[in-house]
Amino acid sequence: MEFNEEKLIPQLSIDCVVFGYKEGRIKVLVSRLNLSEDIYTLPGGFIRQEEHIDESAHRILEERTGLKEVFLEQYRVFGVANRKNDIILDMFEKLPTESGINKENWQNWFSKRFVSVGYYALVDINKVSLRKSEFDAEINWLDLESLPQMIMDHNEMVDFALESLREKLDEKLIGFNLLPETFTMRQLQELYEAVYDRPFPRNNFQKKMLDLNVLERLDKVYTGAANKAPYLYRFRKDIKSS
Amino acid sequence: MEFNEEKLIPQLSIDCVVFGYKEGRIKVLVSRLNLSEDIYTLPGGFIRQEEHIDESAHRILEERTGLKEVFLEQYRVFGVANRKNDIILDMFEKLPTESGINKENWQNWFSKRFVSVGYYALVDINKVSLRKSEFDAEINWLDLESLPQMIMDHNEMVDFALESLREKLDEKLIGFNLLPETFTMRQLQELYEAVYDRPFPRNNFQKKMLDLNVLERLDKVYTGAANKAPYLYRFRKDIKSS
C-alpha cells in the first residue's frame, strides 16, 4: 500500500470477514502480522476519497484474493468509543526512523480513533490465490470454529458476520457463492450444516432445495463409491440476484 | 451546535430516520431548512471524537425530540462516491462573512465527501416535543407516503429504513415502541397494516399476537361506541429485549 493520507478518508476503515468452505468446515481469511508476538487480524483497509465504499471493500479483497467478482455485502458498523489500533501504532513506534517508511505520518494516522464498516464476503475457496498484504507475515484460511484471538473487535466482527450470513443464506440463496460451480446435493447440505452448525434431514432438505427452483440438474457423478451415484447441480444463472 | 471541527470525526456523519405513528399513518421526522427554496433533510449530525456512534445518534435524536430512551438501531451505511452536501455548502458560501459564524471552517468541513451511517428510531409520537436544530426553519412529522424530495440520498435512506423496519417488526417485537403505553388489539393491528401497507385478518392477527406471549391484558376500555368494549394491552416489561 502506497500510503498517502490525503487520498484516504481518515478515522474510517473497512474490515472484511471473508468466508470460505472446505471439507465440511467454514473458513475465514485471517492475516498474521509480522511482529514479535503473533498478532492476527481480518483483512482491512481504508477508503479512498473518490471511492464508493463498496469499491474500497472490493479492492481490499482483490488485493488479498485476486478475485474481482465477489459476493460482498456490508453488514454492520463498528464504532465503539476509543476504538484504536494500539498494536499497529506500537509497531510503528518501534520502527527505526530511517526505515524508508513515512513513520510519522503512519503514527499520526493510527493514533486516531477509527470507525470501521464491516463487510462479509462469500468466495469459492478454490478460486482464491492468497496474497500477503504489506505487514502480513502470512494470510490463511482458518477454521471458523477455532479462530485465534484477533486485534481489536475483529472476533466480534466475525460473530456478527456469521449472524448476517445465517439470516441471509436461506432468504437470498447466497450459499452457492461458497461452493464450486457444480456440486452434489450432499455437498450443499453439508454446507448448510456447517453454517448453521446443526444437521438437516436429508429427504426434506433435498425437497426444499429443489422446490426453490434455482438448481439445474446436470449429469450424475461416479465417485467410485459402492452406491448410487448422485447428480451434480449448478446454480441457475438466470435468477435475478436481488 | 457549537462547531468545533477538532472534536468531530471528519467526513463521517449520522442520519436518523425517526418513525412515528399517528391515526393509522407512519410518520417520519423531517426538517425544513432556513433557505430561500424549501430544502428538506432528515435529522443528522456528526460524531464526537470520544463518542460511541450509538451515543452520537442518541444525542442527535435527543436534540430534536427531547427523548432520552429511544429504540434506535443502525441499519446501513451510505457511502457512494462523491457524496457531498452541496446545498449546505452553497448556503455557507452565500452567508455574509461577518455573520458571527465561522464560515470558513464550515465551508471547509462541508466541502468534503461524506460517508453516513443510517440509524432508524421508533418513538411514541406523543412523548416527543419537537425542537428545531440550528438552521432548521421547522421540524415536523410528515407522512411516510408523501415525503417531499429531500437532500442527497435521504429519500433512499427512508426506503432502506422502512425495509429494515419491516424485517424486524415481527422478529423482534419492536412495534410497541411506536405505540402509547397501552393500546387495543385493533390499534396494534392498524400499526402493522400501516407498516406493511396491507390488511391483516383480524381473527388470526389477534391469535398470533397473543400467542407471542408478550402482551399483558389490562382492563376493558369503554369507548362509548355501541359495541363490545375491547381490552387494553401493554407490552410486557419482563421480556428480554435481544
Added chain:
DNA sequence: TATTAATGTCTATTTTTTAGACAATGATTT
C-alpha cells in the same frame, strides 16, 4: 449374483397458517 451404502422420491403425520363462523357485549333505538 448377492451385498452394501448412499441416493432419489414417495407417502403419512404433524404442525402451522389461513379461512369461516358465531356468541358476547356496550351503546342506541324502539
Added chain:
DNA sequence: AAATCATTGTCTAAAAAATAGACATTAATA
C-alpha cells in the same frame, strides 16, 4: 325493557407447510 347494531373475542374447519417414515434404485464390492 326489548330489539338493533357494530365490533370484539374465540372457536372450529380447511388449507398449506414442515417434519418424519418408508422404500425402491443403483454403483461398486464381495
